[in-house]
Amino acid sequence: MAGPTSLGTNDLMILLALMRLGDDAYGVPIARELEESVGRTVALASVYASLDRLVERGFVETELGEPTAERGGRAKKYFRITGKGIREVRAAKQSLTKLWKGLPQLGGA
Amino acid sequence: MKFLKRLLPSPELDAMLGDITEEARRRSRLWYCGQLLAVLVVCSWRDVRKRPRLALRATSVGFATIVAYEVAGGIVFRVLDVLTNGGYYVSGYWLTLPNVLPDYPASMFVMMGINAFGLMLAGWAIARTHRGQGLAMALPFVVLMAPAPVASAAISTLLTRTNYVFVMHGLPVALLILWPPASILLGGILGTGAATPRERTTS
Numbered sequence: 001m002a003g004p005t006s007l008g009t010n011d012l013m014i015l016l017a018l019m020r021l022g023d024d025a026y027g028v029p030i031a032r033e034l035e036e037s038v039g040r041t042v043a044l045a046s047v048y049a050s051l052d053r054l055v056e057r058g059f060v061e062t063e064l065g066e067p068t069a070e071r072g073g074r075a076k077k078y079f080r081i082t083g084k085g086i087r088e089v090r091a092a093k094q095s096l097t098k099l100w101k102g103l104p105q106l107g108g109a
Numbered sequence: 110m111k112f113l114k115r116l117l118p119s120p121e122l123d124a125m126l127g128d129i130t131e132e133a134r135r136r137s138r139l140w141y142c143g144q145l146l147a148v149l150v151v152c153s154w155r156d157v158r159k160r161p162r163l164a165l166r167a168t169s170v171g172f173a174t175i176v177a178y179e180v181a182g183g184i185v186f187r188v189l190d191v192l193t194n195g196g197y198y199v200s201g202y203w204l205t206l207p208n209v210l211p212d213y214p215a216s217m218f219v220m221m222g223i224n225a226f227g228l229m230l231a232g233w234a235i236a237r238t239h240r241g242q243g244l245a246m247a248l249p250f251v252v253l254m255a256p257a258p259v260a261s262a263a264i265s266t267l268l269t270r271t272n273y274v275f276v277m278h279g280l281p282v283a284l285l286i287l288w289p290p291a292s293i294l295l296g297g298i299l300g301t302g303a304a305t306p307r308e309r310t311t312s
Contacts, residue, residue, distance in 0.1 A: 027128030045151035074127030
């Protein structure tokens with residue numbers, strides 16, 4: 001049984017986006033995934049700030065790609081969820097499911 | 110982008126700026142400017158949170174500069190006050206100056222300008238002594254100094270039980286709130302520059 005999760009909503013959304021994107025997870029597609037979910041513009045800087053925290057906690061690892069001309073000669077930074085990160089997402093899902101159980105159905109939601 | 114790199118000389122910034130460049134093709138100019146502003150604010154705060162001791166040192170540099178400026182300014186004002194009100198008697202001559210200071214309320218703006226220059230100097234000193242961090246280390250000082258004029262206005266109003274002079278003369282409140290941060294940031298921008306390799310590694 002997984003323990004309680006320490007992930008915030010933003011962190012959880014980013015980890016889920018990383019899982020969906022797989023090997024193509026860098027700033028732009030991650031931000032697009034989040035924008036589709038929340039329905040508003042997302043600041044890339046805050047996405048990177050969250051990713052930075054997740055890297056520090058060992059939930060995400062990074063790898064630098066090759067510089068490309070369309071990016072002004074700057075390299076992409078790829079992000080990948082680690083095993084520890086996947087366990088944390090599972091724990092978060094279990095916690096949320098537990099909280100959800102027994103609630104009356106949310107009308108219109 | 111070059112200007113942003115000067116304000117935020119972090120090597121981690123490259124990937125983020127690359128993402129913004131790539132995405133900017135399908136977005137508006139407003140989105141682009143908003144993203145760059147967000148990079149400046151978010152990354153600077155991250156820098157401050159990661160290096161609290163350095164931020165404390167930077168804030169101390171800012172306060173020390175302000176105190177030194179106020180002390181020096183106080184001496185200059187004392188000398189000017191004597192010169193315009195009788196003068197100094199030196200070797201049989203009276204050294205005097207005509208009173209060129211404008212009357213109230215114009216003098217209030219002169220004082221604001223003098224204080225703004227002091228805050229600019231503090232911002233410049235912080236950025237100059239923390240060139241490895243660009244403008245980031247000036248931010249805690251900005252946050253601490255921002256409420257100063259408002260607090261001073263509130264205290265004056267409480268003590269004198271009258272409307273504070275700034276309010277009486279219709280000075281926009283936004284200007285009252287914004288001039289200290291703007292002065293510090295302007296000084297900080299002027300103080301940023303290329304860090305030496307030693308500064309980059311030790312900071």
